Amino acid sequence: MQPGRLGWKKNGVCVLLAGILVLGAAGCGEKNGDETKITPSVQPEITEPAPQPTEPAEPTRAAAAEPTEPVKEVRTNFYVSTLDEEIPSLSEAWKDYFSVGIALTANDLRNELKEELILQQFNSMTCGNEMKADALLDRAKTLSEGTENCPVLSFKSCDGMLQFCMEHGIKMRGHTLVWHSQVPEWFFMEGYSNQKDAVFVSREVMLERMENYIRQVMEYVNTTYPGVVYAWDVVNEAIAPGDGDPDGMRVEDSLWYQVIGADFVDKAFEYARKYADPEQKLFYNDFNTYEPAKRLAIVKLANRIKEQGNIDGIGMQSHIGMSYPSLDDFETALCKFSETGLEVHITELDINLDSNTEEDLMKEGKRYKRLFFLLKNLMDNNKANVTNVTLWGLTDDGSWLNKDGKRYPLLFNQLLETKPAFWGALLDDGIPLY
Ligand code: XIL
8 A cells, every 4th residue: 555645544553533633833942841842833723703693503413413523543553564564665755855764784685575675665875884984995905006195995895785776776875985983094004004103194195095085985986886876974973072173173083183184074075076976965974963062063164164165964863862862952953054054964863772662662653753753844844954864774683783682773673573663753643742
């Protein structure tokens, strides 16, 4: 059965009298304690007082039989096996708002059942690790065939995922070009040395390495898989207020900052623009973007790069908890980022739930629903410009958070069943908002 836009009927639901769903028009800055205040946009109709009948009206049989409330089906079973039953598609449901993406590892695509579910649900993909510098930089080849200014890359890690996207018409977010993490230290050293006594190259050499790195990634991806990548996370996590930089830049653990200086971000975007296909969007991506100090620093950075003409969007990673951040803070950040005129992608959404009781899974479902509800309302009211929402993983057991095996952050469980979180992300009536 084809779902309508955010509305569908399913097997296994019970029939209830539905209340009127009052959709909210959330606006920036409307606060209600810890959580988002949702102001009704569909106000109850104010009706004129009924004209007084001149003669007492006789109640008629027809009038008495008229139904007063529409009958609607409300879902009660939230654990649907995606192997046995057809479920609504997230990307289809949200198609008038944003694309819906999934971060995968190459292993996910070796599983046919997962592959089928991915194709049914998502129209955007991100490589979880396969396109990061530590996956692409080939030290052996760099030493034998590279030059001091130009490393050699290998794309074996991400070829399969790019191929999959090309074959199935899925678009990819290129993740990520310049990041302080998952980049080998030898990349910053003279002679690409991995010895303890290695010394940093000069700023000039590092800038050339950076440009050559970005150029090679973009040239390879765009010529081998034309049209697949639609957005690049050019710089990831460069802001860490408190590290001592006046603009809130990450200093302590960023070799990019230490070797090049604070303008490595400007340079990365300059090179990315130079080699990107004209239709590809360039993003700055970060976590905890809703923290006020970080939010302010990101807006300042983004405005500066925007003036240089080299940025198109801000990525809010959105690895969130069950109660932190408040959706108020999330909303404020989303609105402030949108006010820059840039697009916003929710790039790495998950909710770090550490319990799988029915009660807690339902609470998680509500939080997902409230988040998607917020996105919808902000977009309906032109307060936010969200063009993609990406989940950071398909099933709970495969989540990067799941180091202790007790995390339940995503929309599907290990058995490839839907969770309340899935129905929440669809704004299903069976998941209460509060
Ligand atoms: C994570 C991956 O999911 C893990 O498998 C890996 O061990 C560490 O990185 N912010 C990002 C992502 O931008 O690239 C990170 O991905 C999660 C945090």
